[in-house]
Amino acid sequence: MAAISPTMLDVDIDNTIETPGRRSDLVTRNSSFAEITDSVCYAAESPHPPAAWYIAFAISTSLTMMLGLMVTYLLFTGIGVWGNNSPVFWAWDIVNFVFWVGIGHAGTLISAILFLFRQNWRTSINRAAEAMTIFAVVCAGMFPTIHVGRIWVIYYLIPYGPNQHAIWPQFRSPLLWDVFAVSTYATVSLLFWYMGMIPDLATFRDRATNKWKHMAYGFFSLGWTGSARHWHRYERAYLLLAALATPLVLSVHTVVSFDFATSQVPGWHTTIFPPYFVAGAIFGGFGMVVTLLVPARALFGLEHLITLRHMENMNKVILATGTIVGYAYAMEFFIAWYGGNPYEQFAFLNRMFGPYAWAYWTMIACNVLSPQVFWFKKCRTSPLIMWIVSIFVNIGMWFERFVIVVISLSRDYLPSSWGHYTPTWVDICTLIGSFGLFTTLFLLFCRFLPIVAMAEVKGVVHQQNHLKAHHGEEHSH
């Protein structure tokens, strides 16, 4: 119940300690089902969210409004308000797009891929991670949309029936594949997120204290009664969606990488792009999950559900994928040298020592070096350190896209058509504003929707208790 603040109970188990032969606990308190419900609902039911929430919300909504102004200015004036110009026609807008769409990948990875691998620890974090996916895709989708300039004719991208111009989209272009990949990804992620939330929305419905809340949550929980017959189909559907989302998430960043890899630009035209982009996306996405969850779990008193062990696991994923990304950077260089193509070689030397060398080295420092601290358990389990490293990861992944998009375009084949890109204040404000939009959505989510998948956690806790009882028996004889 809302009256019991979770902080009144002490966190009693340290589940980051490895005991061979024994699975560590997924929740660190001997939580009853009711206690889980109470602590998850607390964020939504407490009459006032913590002060930090208000502060964060005030800042992020202001930034969102700034984003609105920037987009309006752009649409009324034209793309010229950005720094994009020949030869760098893709600049921050596309950098931001790839950055945000990559962020989303961690959510789907946690909710779908770890589900297929029966990684039960995902249950505490999957809801928040999926929400993050949706909000990141919202930000991602915005950038190519406004990048087209004439947003009112964006329907040209859609093969639609009553076609007055008798022209159709060109399906041999990776940019069109991207339209399909990103919109499918957004739709499927939303469906997956929503479906996973139906039982928890029903919980909110049943605990609603006023009529409007009851109606709203009641509407979206679709009359869920927790029926065993419903659960049966529901679980099948969840498994099927997970099985569909898994290849989907891998395909999305693959297709995004095709936007570059199928072109002729030196530095883009490489076959390593699809796996390298996917690894980078997961890396960056986990970085963002950690960035969001470290404050969220403290703010809403969910430390016993989203435990240090969860955070530690995510940091391990960051370490692993960060190292894969580092390997990919090295491999790109190797192939550039080994391939013997002078333009390719120049492109990579130019990354390291050219006019944007600072961006390249920022990327290396943030993406390859900073996660290495996670070799140490102390760093993996310290909220402050992991939060700082996760911020570095976010910065590094943004710069990775900058390095790929802008550096490659600014100097391709013909030195006479080289150029230098500098962002305008509109570019900068739009990027910052997109963070505002993202955080606003996430804060609203924390306040109005179940942050943790209660039904799933309860199921896992029940299973864990069963196992323990079973285990105890086995040891006794």
Place this chain on the structure above:
Amino acid sequence: MADHTTANDTSSNHGHGPSVNDPHASGEAVAPARGVAVAADPKQPVAFVLAEFGTPDALLKAAKQVYEQGYTKFDAHSPFPIHGIDDVMGIRFTRLPWFTLVAGGLGIATATALIYFTNKEWYPFLISGKPLFSIPSAAPVMFELMVLFAAITTLVGMLLLNRLPFFSSPLFQSERFQRVTNDKFFLSIDARDPKYKSEKTLNFLTGLGADFIETCHKEVATPLPWAFRTAIFLGLLMAFIPVSMVAWKRSTYSRNPRIRVIFDMVSQPKKKTQTTSTLWADGRAMRPWVVGSIAKGELKADDAFYRGLKPGGANQIALTTVSFPQDGTPAPADAQKPADPAAPANQTSPADGSGPKPPTPVAAPPDPLDKLPWIEDFPLPVTSELMARGQERYNIYCATCHGLGGVGNGLITIRAMELGEGTWVQPVTFHSENLRQQPIGRLFHSISNGVRKMPGYGDQIPERDRWAILLYFRALQKSKYAPLSDVPPEKVNQLMDAVP
């Protein structure tokens, strides 16, 4: 059956009270259950019997017994899926995966058809030499649509098979049942179950070790308030307005220019051709040519090159702009044509009357053009390149009518003759005495401005090319009358062979 105070006082129990429900009914328990309650309006027939359990395992056990008793319309409710309950309740494996499979196949088929028809059939457009339709480039979209269709079908199929959304169930009248999404476990038996007998079923459930048992009654249908109903009706009605407007506008024509919501590049703050303006007295936005002005590169002062006339003090332009009205009588130059825009600045145009008067054309033959000072030699260096160019241009522009050899048997002429076209004049042969004698300047004039039934080609062929054509024209003429001595010795045999 003991009645219960929280629920039987009113049937409009939708607005929920505090989220904690603590029915004080335990005193009237039917052993061993701790209480029996009646939810909602007890005057209505029973819809469900509901038993509450504290743990998943208790529910599992109870569900097993209910199933074994032969009940079919019963259900277990729990905050999370309980593993193993499907078996004990006899739940058959769902058909949902088949739906997903079919939808996925449909997605692939849709993508394939979409790409094939739009890119190969309806709008074939060659891009970098790629095939119009090929599997590799279609694969990403095929995959995406497969996932999209399958995912949507999975969710919708799950909801449909579960008969969701379903907002009003008698179960929701029970306040205890609100904890089904929190920490309690329930078993419900539908009153429509063939095995259901009110007392017997209740007793049976009591024996299962439920913590609490209650009956849920059919709901008295409360219609939506009229304001809601009218609002929904009006809303639906209004939703049709934009759709029908669009349909109407698409199927009709309008004389008005289209309404531009967004001003694209077509609308710019400038005056366009054929529009009005208040800036000038004549009210036109387009300005006429300022008399005596010459556009850049349009001076054309070289009479020989541009008009085929010997340079001289006379107004050579006026001399050549003799035009022929329909009846064939030559008309004075200034009466028919406006001043040649190409008039050199230093020569006054005849239109203003200040220059020397052109010679008044004589009414009938002899042709006024005969008297003009035509040049006899080419006004540009004669080279073999020029000849080659001339041949090429001649074959393009002239041979269609005049024939490759210039005897007036071009393809168009042949066809016109076959069709018996009365209006068609056969071109004259180039090998007539008249044409062989004509000064080259006059021939230039003829092909530039036209002659009798032949239209002028000045607008289509630049001057240099016209001279090139004439050079070739002279070569054609020469070919018919040249003595054998003019033929290079090594070609003579070749020539003799060609003669039949």
